[in-house]
Amino acid sequence: MTRKGIVLSKALVHLLCLVPLLLLLRRFQMDDLGADPVNTITHATGNWALYILLASLAVTPVRRLTPRLAVLIRFRRMIGLYAFFYATLHLATYVFLFSGYDLPGVLMALRSGHVTAVFAEWSRVWPTIYDDLLKRRFIQVGFASWVILLALAVTSPLLVLRAMGGKRWQWLHRTVYAAAVLGVIHFWWLVKPGVTTPWRVTVVLTVLLAARILHVAFRRSGPAGRSSAA
Amino acid sequence: MLIRSEGSRESVIRSSEITPQHVFESFQRSRRQFLATGAALGAGALAAGRLSGLVQPSVAHAGSVTYTVPDPQTPLQKAATYNNFYEFGTDKDEPARYAKTLKTRPWAIAVEGLVKKPLTLDIDTLLKLRPLENRVYRHRCVEAWSMVIPWDGYSLSELINHCQPLPSAKYVQFLSLYDKKQMPQAPSGYDWPYSEGLRMDEAMNPLALLTFGFYGQTLQNQNGAPVRIILPWKYGFKSAKSIVKIIFTDKQPRTLWNEIASGEYGFYSNVNPKVDHPRWSQAHERRIDGSLFPHTIPTLMFNGYADQVAGMYAGMNLAKYY
Numbered sequence: 001m002t003r004k005g006i007v008l009s010k011a012l013v014h015l016l017c018l019v020p021l022l023l024l025l026r027r028f029q030m031d032d033l034g035a036d037p038v039n040t041i042t043h044a045t046g047n048w049a050l051y052i053l054l055a056s057l058a059v060t061p062v063r064r065l066t067p068r069l070a071v072l073i074r075f076r077r078m079i080g081l082y083a084f085f086y087a088t089l090h091l092a093t094y095v096f097l098f099s100g101y102d103l104p105g106v107l108m109a110l111r112s113g114h115v116t117a118v119f120a121e122w123s124r125v126w127p128t129i130y131d132d133l134l135k136r137r138f139i140q141v142g143f144a145s146w147v148i149l150l151a152l153a154v155t156s157p158l159l160v161l162r163a164m165g166g167k168r169w170q171w172l173h174r175t176v177y178a179a180a181v182l183g184v185i186h187f188w189w190l191v192k193p194g195v196t197t198p199w200r201v202t203v204v205l206t207v208l209l210a211a212r213i214l215h216v217a218f219r220r221s222g223p224a225g226r227s228s229a230a
Numbered sequence: 231m232l233i234r235s236e237g238s239r240e241s242v243i244r245s246s247e248i249t250p251q252h253v254f255e256s257f258q259r260s261r262r263q264f265l266a267t268g269a270a271l272g273a274g275a276l277a278a279g280r281l282s283g284l285v286q287p288s289v290a291h292a293g294s295v296t297y298t299v300p301d302p303q304t305p306l307q308k309a310a311t312y313n314n315f316y317e318f319g320t321d322k323d324e325p326a327r328y329a330k331t332l333k334t335r336p337w338a339i340a341v342e343g344l345v346k347k348p349l350t351l352d353i354d355t356l357l358k359l360r361p362l363e364n365r366v367y368r369h370r371c372v373e374a375w376s377m378v379i380p381w382d383g384y385s386l387s388e389l390i391n392h393c394q395p396l397p398s399a400k401y402v403q404f405l406s407l408y409d410k411k412q413m414p415q416a417p418s419g420y421d422w423p424y425s426e427g428l429r430m431d432e433a434m435n436p437l438a439l440l441t442f443g444f445y446g447q448t449l450q451n452q453n454g455a456p457v458r459i460i461l462p463w464k465y466g467f468k469s470a471k472s473i474v475k476i477i478f479t480d481k482q483p484r485t486l487w488n489e490i491a492s493g494e495y496g497f498y499s500n501v502n503p504k505v506d507h508p509r510w511s512q513a514h515e516r517r518i519d520g521s522l523f524p525h526t527i528p529t530l531m532f533n534g535y536a537d538q539v540a541g542m543y544a545g546m547n548l549a550k551y552y
Binding site: 031034035036037038039100101102103104105128131132135136138189190192193194195196197 | 304308309311312320321322323375417419420490491494506508509510511513514516518522523524525526
């Protein structure tokens, strides 16, 4: 692919990754977020964090199908960063809306210059959040997943990779699998018993993990001494 | 139709409960349209003679508005599109889309078990059994959101007295319709039909409402048409929808959510801000009303109906009997 082609493709991927957010903003503008907008926003950001995380995990197996797709690797980092972006929006929705944080009230207070309202609301909802973190396992696994994505996002620049050294960097970045598994567990643990909505992401994640295990198995039994980047 | 009477607690409305003016105005606009449409529909329905007294204001509001709350009401549009009615799908917007297949006529409730004589009550007989009252109740979902809805019905106790249960009846069980043909979206893994139950004294509490309508019109299918119960001091799932059978028993009946996850959903399921759901706190709720964004408010013990119901649970450990 030409340099120009790469730039154009990257712009396209940026746009695609922003579509879910733009649609959500559009719905907000149209007052079309349903009876319980907090619920709608929580689900939309959480779903897209998972979908995009799975898309970033799909890059390597798809790329291996044919050498002509090798160029896909150039998009993996940005797709991964978008997964972190949506996971962060999801976490922010939990902290600033779901927890009972009066965001509309605080915004109004901010407009009239009362900056302290931000912290007053925070100290009001913090006990609820703290309680959730201590008690609720679906919150714990979800938060753990976000912490992993945060670590990966922070270490994503090339400069950091060079500073860390390839081996250590790669070891750290393999925890993305753990982030995806925790994300899917988070989904299963939050739905009511008997609800099966998370089955689709579970199937996709299973297929992606199986593709990797098969790849490693084949490589081990294949020509000795062949080295390739994972 | 949407009468708001002057409640004695009018003075305690918090500023957070006041709907912003522009939202209120747009709601008023849609309300007027809705009332106009409703009146037209009502006239047509009366001509067809099918909706009984429901659309006739003089009957719908016979006597007075007997119960109300000072909180702003949830717009009908939200109450009719954000539902838990798993037989019609597990997403909140699915019941509104799929419950159209529910046939609400002919409809009858079979009364069985510990009664003087088993009987079958046709829906149109039930509708005329007692005058319908308009009651504005808070409705608190176990999922920590809530609405304020004007229901039309009469006290469940009136029906129970009519059924003449035996003194040995200690509980009453409510079974909802289950028909795979009308409910192709019903997920497997649940022991349908939906079953709920109450202790006899709970069922006889004047607050328990046998409900046929809301917002001065017939219940929409996704809201439990043609007849359901409303128990405002309990989490919403206790208020069984589209009831086809009532059984009086001497044993605590099976209740569907309790069977599915007894650690999450107890038999009593009284609204209690001090007893958490294992996966979230019940101390607060997102109040869905006319405002653009739901605001979070503290949840009240027994959903604010402690004066009327707390006596029934005196001496009970409500953390154990959640």
